Amino acid sequence: MQEWLLIGARSILFAGVLFVITKLIGKKQISELSFFEYVSGITIGSIAGEIIMGLDNHWASGILSIMIFGLVTLFADILSLKSKSFRDFFEGKGTIFIKDGKILENNLKKERYSIDDLSSLLRQKNVFKAADVEFAVLEPRGDISIMLKKENQPLTPKDLQLNLPQEKEPQTVIMDGNILNDPLAGSGKNKKWLKAEIEKLGHTQENIFLGQIDSFGDLTVDLYDDSIKVPAPQQRPLLLAMIKKCAADLEIFSLQTDSKSAQKMYERNTEKLNRIIQKLAPYLK
Structure with a gap:
């Protein structure tokens, strides 16, 4: 077999072996490493490099060495979860x-x-x-x-005793012009609603690079054409403005009527609407 074919075959083989070992050890191996994990990772890579380039042609020995280092690292991680004293020795203390x-x-x-x-x-x-x-x-x-x-320390809404709505992570429902069904269902919306919102924005699905639904149910989009400005969602501000207008109208009615009972009724409902506005304002701004 030609040398370059042999090196290619070894590379593919050891890429698969390293992938299996990495999956076995877990994500911790590719995050911030402890000293032992750092040394183990370098050693495994060095062994793979040596065998790929054909030194001594000891494929089986190389795979065995990689498996041993991978299993030792895995065993050490498992033991560190079970024993605090071993974890302190193995990973160190702050x-x-x-x-x-x-x-x-x-x-x-x-x-x-x-x-x-x-x-x-x-x-x-x-x-x-x-x-x-x-x-x-x-x-x-x-x-x-x-x-x-x-x-x-920076001020937080809790320090100021502000009542803010709880927000969840946005759901990505459009990516590269394609609708993602699972996130769309997870947001509690359907395709009919999504297409209607896209029409309101005056765009087409194919022109949307990224579309997300936030925890308030508003759709925000990023277009392929960066020169086009996308308006911000207005449903919540418009709803807040409508409720405020209702409260203002009731107050005007109370001033215009000559009936004492009607005046009290208008004032009572104005107070109710103002309390509702106070509670809903953090959610609708």
Whole structure:
């Protein structure tokens, strides 16, 4: 067999072997790696490269070595799930770098981090002053987790006691001009509704690159032609405006009538509508 055909056959074989080993180990192998997983991944790749290029023609030995390294990594991951002590030894523990706003220099030296390294990690978290940090820990996989001091934390709607609607992830119902049936059904809509919404926007299904339905049932689209401006959905703002107009009309009626009973009725219903508007406003803006 010619050399290039032999290398091609080996490449296909070991691509399949590596795929099986990666699926066996799981997604953790392709995320942030622990030291052992890093070494194991490099070794497996090196073994595959050696065999593909035909050194000593030991195919079976190469596959066996890859299987051993893959199974050892898998076994270590399973054992780390069962035992905290093994997990601490295998993956390491987090190291506190900042506590109560104070940098712990000894811990920096222990992990061989300079103050420049710490500053770089903080900047990656959009923190530019160490004095703003209440607590920071270096995670076993090399990332840093921080908690800002209370006065430096951003305000949230909960802090302001705002009542906001709960939102769910948008459902992608059109991709590359094709309707995706499962997400469409998951959003509680059907094709008839979708086509009607597309007509309202003045576009065709084939011209839509991406179409999504949000948690409020509004359709937003991105077109192939970027020069065309797509109007934002107006159903909810229009509904809010209509309810406000009804409340304003009732208030006007109460001022125009001479009947005391009718006036009280208009005022009572105006108050009801205003309470409804107050509750619905976060959902309809």
